[in-house]
Amino acid sequence: MSVDINLLPQKSRSKLSQEQLLTYSKIGAVISSIVTVTFAVVIFLLNRDPSLAQIQAQEQTILSQLTILHNKTAKNLIILDRVKRIEKIVQTRKTLDKDITSIQKQLPENADVTTFSLDGQHLIMTISAQSLFPLGNFVESMTKDITTKTLIKKVTIEGIISDEKTGNFLLSINADLL
């Protein structure tokens, strides 16, 4: 004998489900109305925020004040431009005066510079002395300079000449600077 017989009529069961559905739909309608109205009111109030207009008004005021001061602004911008360029020049310009000082320090007292040419990369010079000792000292000093990497990278002795008329010895060197 079957025990799974539903004695309730089908129509009654369907009616109950429809009533529930109606209740849910009414609740849904109320909730959606409340949510929509709430959102609408909140957004309306938020969009009425007057701060943007105030900020824009302030901006206009300051811009008009700045326009009056454009003269000063332009001067400042020109100074900035000049300073930037000046710094670049000052940083990159050659230091021939310091190079000459450095070379002069190495020059023995009893030797004279006969010819001298310096361009920041090459040094060509001729020194004269009455004996070979000062010239030797100068060459030694130059060699030391290469070791310490102060100024000179490479030195070539072009020649040593003995001038019989003056009794002087002449030393010609060609050096590459660092």
Add this chain to the structure above:
Amino acid sequence: MNNSKVNTKVTLDEMVLKSLYYRYKDFTVPISVIVVCILLFLFLIIPQIQSFLAMKDSISGDSQKLSTLQQNLKIISSFDDNELNNYLDISTRALPAEKDFAGVLQAISSSAAGAGTILGDYSFQIGDITADTKSKTTQLPLQLSITIKGDLTTARRFIEELKNQLPLSDVTSVSVNSNGTIAVTAIFYYAPLPKISFDDSIPLLTISTKEKEMLKLLDNPSNPDSITNVQASTPTPTPFSSITVTPTVVVSLTPTIAASPSGRISQ
């Protein structure tokens, strides 16, 4: 089988519609409300939310811009006009907008005097005068060959003195000859003034203390703490008619120079 197929055919006549209406009449109002709410949400609330978010962004951006403008106004208002003019004067003397021959001659004559030597011949290499210097952005060189009398020490002193003179220069080569003449090649720089566009919403930069010190040092190498107020004689042309740039171009050659050099300007 054939009967079941016939039964699936639906006919929407007036009776069926009426019966459907009466059956689902109670659902009409809540469903309509829900649909209207959904439509309102989609076509009114969401655009309003987007508009609100855009406004928030705009407020944020405008607040930042306002802050920058206020900062710029504060900076510009704090500028001392005299100080600004002095720095402008020094900087335009150090790096003129155009070839400043008078300034160059004054610099070399002062350097020669400072080194205790006599200035000999000098010649400028001007370069292409048809070139559009206004459009160039980098500093341009004006090469000058100078002959002075003296030895290696004189040459060194001359270079040191020239370094302290304005306009800015760079001695590129020096030759000391056995006959007591020194040939110096120097480059004097100039650079066209920049094209200035005013955008007040960009934070304004000012020269730093270090840069101010550098300008003071350029103006007065022996006493960098003092800035001399330079009397203007010829204003440097600027792109702003309202700006009065007052560089010093005082052409006053020393008696030594006025007497001896046979300067030539060669192209």
